[in-house]
């Protein structure tokens with residue numbers, strides 16, 4: 001039986017971080033992945049999405065300034081966009097493999113199964129490890145309806161050879177909204193069916209209302225309170241049956257994407273045999289990111305029950321796990337307040353508490369919600385959607401929450417992340433001289 005100090009399952013940002021730190025500290029380390037090395041963000045998530053978004057930003061800006069100096073909207077070519085996107089994603093796997101091999105990590109290419117608390121079956125090999133790290137991320141939630149096999153997922157969107165004329169997304173969360181905006185700007189007729197009464201439940205409702213306005217303006221048909229009941233395939237077309245407010249409806253489209261959420265990728269691991277407890281949110285871990293039922297096992301990144309399923313968390317959790325393996329459980333998974341973005345155009349951004357959370361937790365708060373579309377920054381690019389909501393604890397003048405919608409909200413929210421992280425007061429923030437005219441300079445007017 002082969003033995004390692006550390007066996008890592010999953011080569012995304014979380015797993016790679018653990019493997020790299022541990023091998024550099026002299027541990028014997030192995031890692032396995034049953035898909036392309038490098039994980040979701042670089043291969044099938046944040047990065048390729050943002051590359052494609054870059055093209056739609058140009059289209060959006062051109063459209064806003066059409067007949068104001070722009071005479072033609074540029075034409076886009078999906079094949080070229082895809083080639084450019086592939087120039088980022090294609091090398092990821094090979095580069096990751098090379099980096100890990102050079103560091104002395106032993107690589108495997110299949111899903112392991114737990115045999116007992118410290119042993120894994122990896123292909124033909126039985127492997128024992130002092131520490132096993134689960135970093136397998138999330139996978140798309142299965143859709144439990146008739147005809148679910150006719151749906152595609154976000155990976156398939158990024159791999160499309162040709163853009164269809166029509167697309168339908170089931171679910172208006174991060175992925176549904178981001179991909180719907182991208183597709184619509186690239187000329188696809190887009191429908192979104194959302195089960196609840198609004199998209200993006202984690203974001204501020206006033207900002208989301210503005211985003212819904214922008215989404216409608218873009219020509220996307222966003223239908224809320226829709227319960228999808230079945231999908232039928234007719235040659236190249238799909239018929240999607242749904243109900244809304246008791247009425248049965250159907251819609252014909254070319255491609256249907258299941259964007260109803262993502263769940264922990266743990267079903268292949270036989271966690272029961274390893275005595276590793278889990279819930280539907282992921283592997284159950286204590287504050288050191290250690291399994292609550294098997295102390296040899298740690299979990300980090302999206303698959304861990306703690307933290308948020310976002311790239312910066314996965315990296316941070318990976319380094320906490322590596323530190324705890326190497327030094328005994330010294331680091332706790334305590335995270336600073338963090339921004340979250342929906343990369344639609346305009347961007348939707350949030351940091352800290354929602355208004356209702358702040359009202360429930362604090363007695364003295366001030367909430368400042370304003371339409372900023374008359375600000376110079378918005379007017380100079382003819383942008384009609386720009387708004388903010390800031391929530392301040394009036395007892396100490398510190399910011400509790402910031403919610404932004406605007407063309408550069410994804411960047412501007414980072415200014416607030418620094419302010420909140422450093423516990424600055426709004427008075428101190430207003431004392432800073434920001435360069436003008438920049439989006440950053442608007443933040444001093446948001447209180």
Ligand SMILES: Cc1cc2nc3c(=O)[nH]c(=O)nc-3n(C[C@H](O)[C@H](O)[C@H](O)COP(=O)(O)OP(=O)(O)OC[C@H]3O[C@@H](n4cnc5c(N)ncnc54)[C@H](O)[C@@H]3O)c2cc1C
Pocket residue numbers: 009010011012013014015032033034035036037038039040041042044045046047049110111112135136137138154175265266268269300301302303309310311312314343
């Ligand atoms: C379309 C999309 C867009 C996104 N955009 C953003 C964004 O803009 N910003 C942001 O912060 N986050 C974004 N995310 C989320 C982000 O990608 C994840 O939070 C991050 O990649 C998680 O890293 P991880 O290391 O925890 O898991 P992953 O990167 O998912 O890595 C897990 C690895 O484990 C492997 N694996 C799974 N099961 C097994 C098994 N049984 N055996 C062996 N290997 C296995 C997988 O193949 C994968 O390589 C996006 C996600 C998606 C899907």
Ligand SMILES: NC(=O)c1ccc[n+]([C@@H]2O[C@H](COP(=O)([O-])OP(=O)(O)OC[C@H]3O[C@@H](n4cnc5c(N)ncnc54)[C@H](O)[C@@H]3O)[C@@H](O)[C@H]2O)c1
Pocket residue numbers: 170171172173174175176178193194195196198199200201226227228259260261262308309310340341342343
């Ligand atoms: N910009 C980013 O940071 C970014 C982008 C993409 C993904 N992510 C990460 O990936 C995770 C998964 O994203 P996601 O968009 O898959 O999930 P999500 O949870 O954000 O959205 C799923 C949406 O589908 C809806 N839904 C669920 N079941 C439905 C049904 N049967 N019919 C219609 N609608 C239904 C939900 O109400 C929700 O609005 C996110 O939580 C996020 O952490 C982040």
